[in-house]
Amino acid sequence: MDQLIAKLQRAIALSDDDRSSLLAIFSNTRYFKRGRDILREGEQPEHVHVIIDGWAAHRVTLVDGSRQTTAFLMPGDFCNGETTLLKRLDHGVVALTPVTIGTATRERLTALLLDRPNVAQAFWQTTLVDAAVLRTWLVNIAHRKAYQRIAHLMCELHTRLSCLGLVSGSTCAVPLTQEQLGNALGLTSIHVNRMLRRLRNEGLMEFQKRTLTLRNIEELHAVAGFNPSYLHAKPSH
Structure with a gap:
């Protein structure tokens, strides 16, 4: 739950009571194997889930x-925050790795x-940031070429992981396959592979064995x- 607390506190300062109250209500955990559905599209869940690990x-x-990926969820992300107001899910949630919620x-x-109120504001x-990310993904798929789409998504993932303190130097773990990247970007895995190779050959970034390294961040x-302004967060140092 540390990642959730840290994420919310980037929006507004939380008191000790705020933090302890959050920890108390999310004290129950569940584990899902890779590939398992955490929530199904059309479901009416009684619980709100947050990613702890995976x-x-x-x-x-x-x-x-066929299925279209519309968001990647990391530790600290809500799976279905909208459940507080909306009863039925218009999307499913699937575990891409082993996941604890x-x-x-x-x-x-x-x-x-x-x-x-501070917890509510955060x-x-x-x-709202999640909605901004979704808008950015829409623009990315609709108006950028494949080369730019992949570069943009990798920049976004790197920035989000940096905000979680999960980047070492310019390297971070991104446990996604080329097929999963392609599904999010509207590209085949073959096209993704070709564009990743081009980005590597140009000295901008490398993505191998599910590890992402940005070689020239400014140029990328x-x-x-x-x-990164749409993410409304400062990287952790």
């Missing part, structure tokens, strides 16, 4: 049964948000047209 993804199922009933979280700010940002 990576997951939001996915929307199309009529033909903390769970709180919708009623307990709603009561906490009403009782503790919670809603993270929800320029190539991608990446401006």
Whole structure:
């Protein structure tokens, strides 16, 4: 839960009571194996889930049964924060790695948000940032070429992980396959592989064995047209 507390505190300072109250309501945990559904599209969950360890993804199922990834979830991210207000999920959540989640009933979280305004402000700010990320993904897929799409997503993931203190130098673990990256970007895994190789050959970044290293961050940002302001967070040092 440290990542959740740290994420919320980047929005607004939380008191000791705020933090202890959050820890108390999310004290129950569950474990999911890689590939398992954490939540199903159309489900009406009674609990709100937060990622404690591992990576997951939001996915929307199309009529033909194919699935589109609409978000990558890291430690500290809510799987279904909208459950506080909306009953039915318009997306599913799948574990991309082994995942541990903390769970709180919708009623307990709603009561906490009403009782503790700083927690509420931080919670809603993270929800708005999630919406900003989704808008940015839409622009990325609709208006950038494959080369820029991959560069932009890698810049985003690196920045988010840096905010969690999970970047060492310019290197971080990104436990995603090329197929998973392609599903989020509207590209085939073959196209993703080709673009990753080009980015590596140009000395901008490397993505091998699920490890991401940015070799020339400023140039990569320029190539991608990446401006991290939509994430509303400062990297951890």
